[in-house]
Amino acid sequence: MGCSSSLPDRSTGRLGGLNVSESGGVADAKNLRVKLVLLGDSGVGKSCIVLRFVRGQFDPTSKVTIGASFLSQTIALQDSTTVKFEIWDTAGQERYAALAPLYYRGAAIAVIVYDITSPETFTKAQYWVKELQKHGSPDIVMALVANKADLHEKREVPTQDGIDYAEKNGMFFIETSAKTADNINQLFEEIGKRLPRPSST
Amino acid sequence: MDTAASHSSSSSIMFYDFLDKMRNPASLNLVKSIKSFIVSFQFSSANPENDSERVQEFFSTMEAAIMEHPLWAGATDDEFDCSMEGLEKYIMTKLFSRTFAISPEDVRIDQEISEKIHLLQSFLRPEHLDIPPFLQNEASWLLAEKELQKINAFRAPREKLHCIMSCCRIINNLLLNASISENHVPGGADDFLPVLIYVTIKANPPQLHSNLKYIQLYRRQEKLVSESSYYFTNLVSAKSFIVQLNAKSLSMDEIEFEESMQAAKLDSEVSQVEALQAQMDPISSTKMHGMKKNIDGRSNYPYMEAEPGELTVEDVERLLSLYKDVVTKFSSLCRAVRHPSATRTKPSLPVPKGRDDILLQLEGQSQIIPEEKEEVHKVKSFPVKN
Numbered sequence: 001m002g003c004s005s006s007l008p009d010r011s012t013g014r015l016g017g018l019n020v021s022e023s024g025g026v027a028d029a030k031n032l033r034v035k036l037v038l039l040g041d042s043g044v045g046k047s048c049i050v051l052r053f054v055r056g057q058f059d060p061t062s063k064v065t066i067g068a069s070f071l072s073q074t075i076a077l078q079d080s081t082t083v084k085f086e087i088w089d090t091a092g093q094e095r096y097a098a099l100a101p102l103y104y105r106g107a108a109i110a111v112i113v114y115d116i117t118s119p120e121t122f123t124k125a126q127y128w129v130k131e132l133q134k135h136g137s138p139d140i141v142m143a144l145v146a147n148k149a150d151l152h153e154k155r156e157v158p159t160q161d162g163i164d165y166a167e168k169n170g171m172f173f174i175e176t177s178a179k180t181a182d183n184i185n186q187l188f189e190e191i192g193k194r195l196p197r198p199s200s201t
Numbered sequence: 202m203d204t205a206a207s208h209s210s211s212s213s214i215m216f217y218d219f220l221d222k223m224r225n226p227a228s229l230n231l232v233k234s235i236k237s238f239i240v241s242f243q244f245s246s247a248n249p250e251n252d253s254e255r256v257q258e259f260f261s262t263m264e265a266a267i268m269e270h271p272l273w274a275g276a277t278d279d280e281f282d283c284s285m286e287g288l289e290k291y292i293m294t295k296l297f298s299r300t301f302a303i304s305p306e307d308v309r310i311d312q313e314i315s316e317k318i319h320l321l322q323s324f325l326r327p328e329h330l331d332i333p334p335f336l337q338n339e340a341s342w343l344l345a346e347k348e349l350q351k352i353n354a355f356r357a358p359r360e361k362l363h364c365i366m367s368c369c370r371i372i373n374n375l376l377l378n379a380s381i382s383e384n385h386v387p388g389g390a391d392d393f394l395p396v397l398i399y400v401t402i403k404a405n406p407p408q409l410h411s412n413l414k415y416i417q418l419y420r421r422q423e424k425l426v427s428e429s430s431y432y433f434t435n436l437v438s439a440k441s442f443i444v445q446l447n448a449k450s451l452s453m454d455e456i457e458f459e460e461s462m463q464a465a466k467l468d469s470e471v472s473q474v475e476a477l478q479a480q481m482d483p484i485s486s487t488k489m490h491g492m493k494k495n496i497d498g499r500s501n502y503p504y505m506e507a508e509p510g511e512l513t514v515e516d517v518e519r520l521l522s523l524y525k526d527v528v529t530k531f532s533s534l535c536r537a538v539r540h541p542s543a544t545r546t547k548p549s550l551p552v553p554k555g556r557d558d559i560l561l562q563l564e565g566q567s568q569i570i571p572e573e574k575e576e577v578h579k580v581k582s583f584p585v586k587n
Contacts, residue, residue: 038389038390042388042391043391046389046390046391047386047387047388047389047390047391048386048387050389051387067369067370067372067373067376067377067393068373068376068377068380068387068388068389068393069373069389069390069393069394069431069435070428070431070432072427072428086427086428086431088431088434089389089390089391089393090390091390091391091393091394091395092390092391093331093391093395095442095450095451096394096438096442098441098445099394099438099441099442102434102437102438102441103434103438
């Protein structure tokens with residue numbers, strides 16, 4: 001099964017698959033390219049959110065990525081800016097927590113996800129917020145995402161707790177459901193709007 | 202040098218195209234710049250950060266020069282990029298011995314990581330990293346391991362990075378297939394990283410630290426971005442996890458972890474001594490000289506100063522009996538440590554930490570029990586569970 005992937009493939013000759021002009025972070029003022037890191041306990045649905053976002057706006061011209069832990073997706077904002085999100089997933093298990101700085105270094109956006117049915121994951125989300133405030137880039141845009149909103153009968157973290165915590169920490173807050181696709185696109189559009197624009201020089 | 206690689210054909214076409222262009226008289230000025238850059242490197246002492254900066258700067262300078270060069274007039278982005286890849290390969294192949302694993306510190310770290318992985322290999326199982334059974338696929342893992350193990354077959358940073366990408370691609374295929382056949386929600390990095398760590402431990406890729414450092418420093422900067430950067434970071438992350446790995450890092454009883462590490466250490470000592478003895482001419486072997494140094498040049502051990510030419514037939518007999526003696530003592534020691542019924546209550550059980558200790562303990566004893574030689578082979582084939 002894995003054989004095909006070790007065979008020569010001319011299209012993989014160019015690693016990363018990016019145009020020279022496109023690389024190096026921000027491409028130009030109208031076409032942003034940003035690194036987004038996903039943090040949160042394992043099982044909160046980090047990768048489901050991304051898969052939903054990427055599949056929901058399937059772009060046949062976009063280069064297919066090799067896995068579900070790195071994905072990229074471009075969206076157009078109302079002001080005719082495009083934002084290409086390069087989404088870096090992180091392993092949420094506790095034993096890998098110390099490795100997170102390797103991933104969030106240089107990220108413009110951190111999306112911190114918890115599961116509304118699990119208070120422990122909300123606690124873990126708060127841990128990530130503090131960690132990023134201490135060690136992340138000072139102008140990183142942070143979003144707090146309460147996922148699995150479709151499971152309201154099992155809810156254990158009140159919406160208001162998420163809102164309050166996000167407000168206190170100057171973050172954008174949204175409740176999503178990767179299962180029903182609720183608020184998934186809104187999440188990324190809101191993030192896009194909040195991105196600092198490169199000066200128009 | 203590329204023959205081992207699956208992607209070598211496209212890679213060499215790219216490279217030969219670059220060389221062809223360089224042979225064109227019109228590119229004489231470029232060739233001169235390249236040559237003088239390489240020569241300038243030979244006259245300065247190694248300093249990885251500084252060297253990296255110089256090389257990256259040179260890539261940028263050359264990029265600008267090539268862009269404006271008549272030979273590349275009308276070239277597509279792809280053709281242009283191929284030339285830059287050719288340049289990277291040419292420069293880094295020439296500068297390889299000057300830039301790869303250059304500091305004693307790097308050599309030491311490589312050695313330490315490799316030794317630690319070697320120990321872990323003897324007892325680590327996928328369950329210890331909570332890798333679920335449906336992701337356990339020996340065949341895929343083996344393919345992924347082979348990709349990582351190829352890394353030293355190449356000198357160009359791009360090709361080394363390609364080995365990492367291929368390894369990650371195989372793991373991703375496995376995850377994708379597993380999620381389809383098991384109807385499991387794709388786990389993203391939660392699934393990917395543990396498998397990559399496990400594969401890295403199984404592969405024990407040569408000079409892991411130095412290879413990562415070299416790619417980081419000398420891969421053209423605009424190419425170590427996006428997806429390549431992500432998967433590269435994952436291997437850096439796996440390395441970092443392995444370096445920091447202790448009893449608390451795994452889903453494993455802490456005492457069991459410590460005991461397994463001790464047993465693995467001893468096992469590796471046995472293999473080393475066996476390899477030594479297997480040379481049949483141990484006195485002249487370099488390892489024997491090393492051992493002599495280890496025990497402070499003491500001459501309680503016969504033949505330590507001897508040269509092969511001085512040995513007589515009687516000496517061979519005596520050496521054989523000494524060899525048997527050493528092996529016997531060693532295997533008894535191994536058994537003692539392997540069945541440490543007392544370790545949990547009495548952690549002070551004397552566990553030999555290194556060859557010196559073992560030799561010192563053997564000192565003064567010379568009983569010969571040749572039958573027990575078998576035991577060593579049992580010890581050597583200490584079960585390796587996947």
